[in-house]
Amino acid sequence: MPGSPTPGDRIRERQDATAVTNRELAAAADVSESTVSQWRRNRQQPKDRHLRAIAPLLGTTVGWLRYGTADAPTAPDTVRERPAEYSVPTGLPQRARVWMHSFLLELATGGASEEEIDAARRLLTSEEAYAMYAGGVEREMSGEEVLTEMQGVAEGIRVVLRRRGRKV
Amino acid sequence: MQIESIDAVIAAKREVHPELAHPLTWDALRAITDREGIVLAAVSLTRPAKLVAFDGAWMILVNSGLPPRRHTYFAAHELGHLWLHRTSDAGERLVYHMDTNWPNDPREDDAEFFAQRVLGERPGTAQTT
Numbered sequence: 001m002p003g004s005p006t007p008g009d010r011i012r013e014r015q016d017a018t019a020v021t022n023r024e025l026a027a028a029a030d031v032s033e034s035t036v037s038q039w040r041r042n043r044q045q046p047k048d049r050h051l052r053a054i055a056p057l058l059g060t061t062v063g064w065l066r067y068g069t070a071d072a073p074t075a076p077d078t079v080r081e082r083p084a085e086y087s088v089p090t091g092l093p094q095r096a097r098v099w100m101h102s103f104l105l106e107l108a109t110g111g112a113s114e115e116e117i118d119a120a121r122r123l124l125t126s127e128e129a130y131a132m133y134a135g136g137v138e139r140e141m142s143g144e145e146v147l148t149e150m151q152g153v154a155e156g157i158r159v160v161l162r163r164r165g166r167k168v
Numbered sequence: 169m170q171i172e173s174i175d176a177v178i179a180a181k182r183e184v185h186p187e188l189a190h191p192l193t194w195d196a197l198r199a200i201t202d203r204e205g206i207v208l209a210a211v212s213l214t215r216p217a218k219l220v221a222f223d224g225a226w227m228i229l230v231n232s233g234l235p236p237r238r239h240t241y242f243a244a245h246e247l248g249h250l251w252l253h254r255t256s257d258a259g260e261r262l263v264y265h266m267d268t269n270w271p272n273d274p275r276e277d278d279a280e281f282f283a284q285r286v287l288g289e290r291p292g293t294a295q296t297t
Contacts, residue, residue: 115223119222119223120223123220123221141214148213151211151212152211152212152213152218152229152231153218153220153222153227153229155209155229156207156209156220156222156227156229157222159207159209159227160207160222160227163207
């Protein structure tokens, strides 16, 4: 895929391909949506730390977003053809949703099958995964707790998939 | 479950896993889980441990932030759930948690007794908090 002229153009291109929203990019990079909008319109340049945070969500690398030449996106067609495969339920805290989106992309680019990706999504969004008790009464987990649990389970998923030869 | 039933499960598993003839260590537990195709990993969690089914595989996850000497106990508790409460393939339930605030549940008692047995501890002496 030929590179677009600017990082902002390439961010827009990858957003079109992956259906990642400005809000999700803003949450991942810890900036405002207005800042993301400025990047997209080439009014501001994202810093490397911002690109590092958003590149996994966009299924690409910092190098490609910055320069458009090295490390082209890994699986753009897959994502473009089946954006629904990587959708994340809206009931989760935003940070957890953004993180999970990048994790599912990681699985896809690592060669996981559709069934494995679907199983990961079902597991990570299972209500059973986020039941917690205090004094014998079920309580809602905080967003930070949900993210911690999700990332812990994801580590286990990576181990299972590596045993199956996936590159995650 | 009756104590005798739990002991019978352990005795049957000892035929396959000779490590169970001795108080369980982390390395011995690793050998058992490898033999059974169970993933055993220390990861970040908000609770001591959990047993998770993923796409036909089982994972025992223990909280890496807790003292390593307790990892074997927490993992053995989850192995107890798997062997005592899930004897077939990964089925209707995806996740079992070890939650120190869990309401009374006899399956938690079973898993506690199982862990104490395989670690060679006297029932009622283990610390899970």
